[in-house]
Amino acid sequence: MSRISKTFKKLKNSGKKALIPYIMAGDPSLHDTKKLVLELEEAGADMIELGVPFTDPLADGPAIQRAHERALSQNVTLRKVLPLVEEIRKDTNIPLILMTYYNPVFKYGIEAFVKEAARAGVDGVIVPDLIPDEAGDFISIAKKHKLDTIFLLAPTSTGDRIKKVAKASAGFIYYVSITGITGATLTVDETMKSTLEKLKKATKKPVAVGFGISKPEEAKLVADLADGIIIGSAIVRLIAEGKDIKGFVKAIKEAI
Amino acid sequence: MKKILKKLPDSKGHFNGYGGRFVPETLMPALHELEKAYKNYIKDKNFIEELSMLQKTYIGRPTALYFAKRLTEHLGGAKIYLKREDLCHTGAHKINNAIAQALLAKKMDKTRIIAETGAGQHGVATATGASLVGLECEIYMGSEDIRRQALNVFRMRLLGAKVTEVNIGSRTLKDAINEALRDWTTNVRYTHYVLGTAFGPHPYPQMVRDFQSVIGKEARQQILKAEGKLPDCLIACVGGGSNSIGLFYAFLNDNIKMTGVEAGGLGIESGKHAARFAGGSLGVFQGCKSYLLQDDDGNVLGTHSVSAGLDYASVGPEHCYLRDLKKIEYTYATDDEALKAFELLSRTEGIIPALESAHAIAEAVKVAPAMSKESIIIVNLSGRGDKDVQEVARIKGIGL
Numbered sequence: 001m002s003r004i005s006k007t008f009k010k011l012k013n014s015g016k017k018a019l020i021p022y023i024m025a026g027d028p029s030l031h032d033t034k035k036l037v038l039e040l041e042e043a044g045a046d047m048i049e050l051g052v053p054f055t056d057p058l059a060d061g062p063a064i065q066r067a068h069e070r071a072l073s074q075n076v077t078l079r080k081v082l083p084l085v086e087e088i089r090k091d092t093n094i095p096l097i098l099m100t101y102y103n104p105v106f107k108y109g110i111e112a113f114v115k116e117a118a119r120a121g122v123d124g125v126i127v128p129d130l131i132p133d134e135a136g137d138f139i140s141i142a143k144k145h146k147l148d149t150i151f152l153l154a155p156t157s158t159g160d161r162i163k164k165v166a167k168a169s170a171g172f173i174y175y176v177s178i179t180g181i182t183g184a185t186l187t188v189d190e191t192m193k194s195t196l197e198k199l200k201k202a203t204k205k206p207v208a209v210g211f212g213i214s215k216p217e218e219a220k221l222v223a224d225l226a227d228g229i230i231i232g233s234a235i236v237r238l239i240a241e242g243k244d245i246k247g248f249v250k251a252i253k254e255a256i
Numbered sequence: 257m258k259k260i261l262k263k264l265p266d267s268k269g270h271f272n273g274y275g276g277r278f279v280p281e282t283l284m285p286a287l288h289e290l291e292k293a294y295k296n297y298i299k300d301k302n303f304i305e306e307l308s309m310l311q312k313t314y315i316g317r318p319t320a321l322y323f324a325k326r327l328t329e330h331l332g333g334a335k336i337y338l339k340r341e342d343l344c345h346t347g348a349h350k351i352n353n354a355i356a357q358a359l360l361a362k363k364m365d366k367t368r369i370i371a372e373t374g375a376g377q378h379g380v381a382t383a384t385g386a387s388l389v390g391l392e393c394e395i396y397m398g399s400e401d402i403r404r405q406a407l408n409v410f411r412m413r414l415l416g417a418k419v420t421e422v423n424i425g426s427r428t429l430k431d432a433i434n435e436a437l438r439d440w441t442t443n444v445r446y447t448h449y450v451l452g453t454a455f456g457p458h459p460y461p462q463m464v465r466d467f468q469s470v471i472g473k474e475a476r477q478q479i480l481k482a483e484g485k486l487p488d489c490l491i492a493c494v495g496g497g498s499n500s501i502g503l504f505y506a507f508l509n510d511n512i513k514m515t516g517v518e519a520g521g522l523g524i525e526s527g528k529h530a531a532r533f534a535g536g537s538l539g540v541f542q543g544c545k546s547y548l549l550q551d552d553d554g555n556v557l558g559t560h561s562v563s564a565g566l567d568y569a570s571v572g573p574e575h576c577y578l579r580d581l582k583k584i585e586y587t588y589a590t591d592d593e594a595l596k597a598f599e600l601l602s603r604t605e606g607i608i609p610a611l612e613s614a615h616a617i618a619e620a621v622k623v624a625p626a627m628s629k630e631s632i633i634i635v636n637l638s639g640r641g642d643k644d645v646q647e648v649a650r651i652k653g654i655g656l
Binding site for chain 1: 437
């Protein structure tokens with residue numbers, strides 16, 4: 001069982017929900033990223049999602065787009081993120097999930113990437129512009145190297161898509177809470193409730209919800225419907241402003 | 257030797273490994289819906305009649321195939337014919353696709369269309385389509401392109417479209433596409449994205465090709481009528497690749513030379529160009545797998561071309577496939593060569609070409625002299641150059 005699955009199981013047994021913060025690797029520097037991961041863990045994060053900088057992050061809103069630009073200006077790329085993970089892994093056992101667009105992985109070579117990511121201590125990968133239909137090789141290679149492939153579902157997803165994404169996902173399924181990009185305004189509505197219900201019927205795999213969660217009240221509402229929540233833009237914004245993230249993460253953790 | 261090409265793309269949008277769908281999951285239902293609607297309406301008698309009537313009475317089709325006598329004499333070799341897409345309503349081939357997609361959006365009960373634009377021609381064409389069929393319209397354009405193409409920005413606004421400046425990344429076409437995709441992801445339920453070239457996720461490369469293939473269908477009939485034989489060579493510029501595939505498609509089973517001309521910018525060695533085949537490698541970008549200008553880390557490189565419409569880091573996936581088959585050859589023309597061709601055509605024929613199309617003219621200038629006087633070249637004159645006059649004056653240091 002993967003580190004991600006174990007964490008979800010443990011939380012479930014104690015009636016808790018997973019808190020998964022997102023930060024951009026290399027924002028503001030690689031050194032800070034390691035420090036931030038350890039701080040987030042201390043504040044109550046159950047897993048960490050690490051963004052890999054890319055020039056054209058088309059699923060991201062302005063807050064995370066700027067983070068991509070800041071990290072790229074530090075010359076941080078996938079090649080530097082993998083050794084960073086190795087470095088972080090020396091000090092913590094927390095599940096680490098990479099969120100990377102597909103082209104950096106494709107250019108690296110799928111097999112080489114999966115092997116080295118697994119070796120460095122990455123537990124799962126989210127690729128927002130890769131759908132299961134195009135991910136045949138990626139899924140089978142990742143399975144071989146015990147790297148979880150986490151695919152996304154959206155409020156627009158139909159029954160067919162739900163089945164396909166549930167089948168292709170390992171570790172958990174990422175439910176995108178809104179029809180939109182990261183950091184947009186969240187609405188907890190009937191569509192979210194009914195899609196999550198459909199999803200729960202289609203699979204026993206854990207479901208984490210992300211995109212648009214920025215306040216403890218929202219976190220609570222969403223956590224009640226799922227197995228975990230992902231918070232990105234709100235944290236990335238605090239980092240950009242040089243503000244305290246520990247207090248924020250603690251407040252979220254308490255709320256859920 | 258006749259070779260019948262396999263009918264591609266396949267059901268997943270693959271052209272022998274190129275193309276496909278690399279988009280956020282949120283867009284998948286919309287792409288399925290679009291594919292279904294497109295495949296349905298392309299066979300629908302009423303839709304075909306409506307589109308064909310608009311092509312005739314609104315766009316001004318068929319466009320002329322013009323024998324460029326003075327240019328031919330000047331170059332002293334092959335006979336050069338120009339397919340006059342510059343005479344289309346709004347001044348470029350872009351309208352062929354934009355009107356068809358606007359019509360399709362209306363049939364799909366969408367209330368709003370959005371588009372990206374580089375040179376502004378596709379933005380103007382989409383704004384025109386929106387106004388023609390009665391849809392709300394928003395156009396995304398990089399701030400660098402807004403500066404270069406101020407005239408087209410004003411035209412779009414006159415046509416009732418909202419023009420939104422994109423101020424991130426390289427501030428050109430690719431960033432406008434990112435922003436349009438973000439908008440589409442957010443407003444997908446009532447919005448159709450009118451992608452302007454034979455690129456992006458399936459079904460766009462196929463659909464845009466089919467809507468542009470009217471160019472080659474007409475040209476083939478016209479040249480047979482004028483000369484009683486097929487041409488020896490076709491030339492078109494390649495940005496995303498819609499005007500070129502539009503011209504070439506009807507000739508793919510003929511044994512003739514076809515050349516796609518990319519933007520060589522300041523030269524390949526300079527790194528400041530948009531020649532994806534000469535300087536790029538296989539990648540996945542903005543919805544499909546194709547040749548891409550990227551660095552070793554898979555980040556997308558900035559591009560340069562004097563022509564905003566060719567200034568793009570990737571190229572339509574079907575072009576990669578046809579290049580592998582050696583059906584089409586790809587070359588490039590530099591900024592300087594394009595600017596010279598821009599002036600040459602203006603002076604010899606009284607036709608001011610778009611800077612994009614000037615790249616195709618530049619290739620004709622290179623190859624025509626060595627060809628026999630009986631041989632025939634068709635150059636796709638994809639757009640007119642009024643939009644570029646100000647930028648050319650600026651480059652020449654002339655104040656207007």
